[in-house]
Amino acid sequence: AHDDVRHIDWNVTARMQVPYVREHQEDREIAAWFVVDLSASVAFGSGHTSKRQLACSVVTVLSKLLSQHGNRVGLMLFTGQDRAHSVVPARSGRRHLLHIVHQMLQAGQTSIHDKNVQTSALGPWLAQAQSVLKRRSAVFVVSDFISEPGWEQPLGELARRHDVVAVRLLDPLERELPDLGLLTIRDAETGELKRSGSAYERPQPHACFIQSVADDLVNEGGIMDLWVREARLFKYGSGTGTNFSKLRGEGER
DSSP, X not given: OOXXXXXXXXXXXXXXXXXXXXXXXXXXXXXXXXXXXXXXXXXXXXXXXXXXHHHHHHHHHHHHHHHHTTOOEEEEEESSSSSOSEEEEEEOSHXXXXXXXXXXXXXXXXXXXXXXXXXXXXXXXXXXXXXXXXXXXXEEEEEOOOSOSOOHHHHHHHHHHSEEEEEEOXXXXXXXXXXXXXXXXXXXXXOOEEEXXXXXXXXXXXXXXXXXXXXXXXXXXSHHHHHHHHHHHHHTTOEEEEEOTTOOOTTOO
């Protein structure tokens, strides 16, 4: 077989006065790292599967597929702390894969029962991952990306050095709240309680609101204001009834 002229190393050839050809050897082995967010917000799940369980499943399946081809797999777990909860060096083998799964399950249980919950800080976590990963790797960032702002730049810096794949954990209720009227929602990480803005926007299906009306024509809570409130309820699919006991006829007390 003849050597391809495109592979000639002209610098070495000119120096040695003998043709030298580069031989390229493909490196098929690459380390894969999982940067996994197991903070309090990931514990949420409206159905049978929480985002934390989904994260464990994703890491387990991908780790098994990668290790079958001889690739080494590493893990960085974050549970809402400033630093990584645990770092598992990149290795291969079935026992190592089971160790990764055990670490995720154990970290998930710890974060559930941890009363000193901290808000997610995805930016510092990604910066720490960049300092730990010295060689070019495939990095899977598994998170719901519900975090303090400013994580975009560290993610971009990580992607310039490594092959980064972002896996977003998402629950259907995080896209759209159910029609249940006025809701009180608790922030899983800060513990702060918040109420939905208006019961009119997401009324409970087939609900019937009993409204009162003041003995007034144009002011708030009066007759004309009742028309607006009734229209809102009808628009969003609920019914309404009105208590007219406060209204008085002419000369009536």
